[in-house]
Amino acid sequence: MIVIPAFQPGAPLIATATGLRARLAAPLVVVDDGSGPGFVDVFRAVSTLPGVTVLAHTTNRGKGRALRTAMQHVLAVHPAAIGVVTADADGQHAVEDIAAVAGVLCARPDTLVLGSRRFGPGVPVSNRLGNTCARWALRLITGRSVSDAQTGLRAIPRGLLPALVRLRGARYDFEMEVLLWACARRVEIDEQPIRTIYAGAPSHFDPVLDSARIVRATVRFAVTSALGARRAVITS
Ligand SMILES: Nc1nc2c(ncn2[C@@H]2O[C@H](COP(=O)(O)OP(=O)(O)O)[C@@H](O)[C@H]2O)c(=O)[nH]1
Numbered sequence: 001m002i003v004i005p006a007f008q009p010g011a012p013l014i015a016t017a018t019g020l021r022a023r024l025a026a027p028l029v030v031v032d033d034g035s036g037p038g039f040v041d042v043f044r045a046v047s048t049l050p051g052v053t054v055l056a057h058t059t060n061r062g063k064g065r066a067l068r069t070a071m072q073h074v075l076a077v078h079p080a081a082i083g084v085v086t087a088d089a090d091g092q093h094a095v096e097d098i099a100a101v102a103g104v105l106c107a108r109p110d111t112l113v114l115g116s117r118r119f120g121p122g123v124p125v126s127n128r129l130g131n132t133c134a135r136w137a138l139r140l141i142t143g144r145s146v147s148d149a150q151t152g153l154r155a156i157p158r159g160l161l162p163a164l165v166r167l168r169g170a171r172y173d174f175e176m177e178v179l180l181w182a183c184a185r186r187v188e189i190d191e192q193p194i195r196t197i198y199a200g201a202p203s204h205f206d207p208v209l210d211s212a213r214i215v216r217a218t219v220r221f222a223v224t225s226a227l228g229a230r231r232a233v234i235t236s
């Protein structure tokens with residue numbers, strides 16, 4: 001199953017969905033996260049492709065909520081799916097890279113696969129800084145290192161989904177929570193190098209608010225884990 005959370009997408013979503021359906025057998029779930037009446041045509045075009053389901057939130061609830069809506073749908077409607085592959089709606093992920101990440105999950109269905117960007121000069125400084133902070137926090141809290149902690153292209157094994165749909169992050173913080181959770185539970189992680197396409201689509205990431213949400217989710221996770229470990233020591 002491929003999952004694309006989408007908020008006010010443009011033509012790149014249609015191109016990505018068309019490319020995916022031509023290339024992969026896996027069905028596609030697109031979540032319209034309260035994009036509004038101006039985007040009806042884009043979602044209608046996507047929904048006419050065979051093998052595509054469009055789910056909708058009536059108001060904008062965030063990337064994390066949209067991913068959870070799609071995961072819940074997969075758990076309920078596609079019990080045989082080996083997992084979900086998440087990709088962005090703005091053309092940032094090449095169809096070949098999405099297919100490659102999906103291919104690793106097919107070969108190793110218990111592995112969390114990250115499509116990792118190389119942070120060359122084309123990547124905005126704020127993205128690089130945010131990613132460095134996220135990698136450090138991940139390492140400090142779980143002892144594990146990944147090269148791209150904020151990639152939206154990931155293949156997630158089905159076995160993880162019931163726990164992930166219970167996480168709390170509503171926006172970009174959800175993706176940090178997923179990594180913290182998987183690293184802390186010693187889930188095997190594989191990183192596949194991917195291209196980084198910044199086609200000039202406007203970002204929905206609010207540097208102040210969304211960074212604060214990610215910090216909050218990280219601190220919450222660290223405190224909860226530390227309390228859990230302390231309780232385990234006391235009761236053992
Ligand atoms: N469902 C949903 N998806 C979102 C929202 N904001 C961003 N996204 C998705 O997250 C992807 C990455 O967001 P984007 O704004 O491009 O962030 P950036 O690439 O990190 O600057 C987009 O392609 C969308 O698919 C949102 O509020 N709701």
Ligand SMILES: [Mg+2]
Nearest residue numbers: 088090092203
């Ligand atoms: Mg983007």
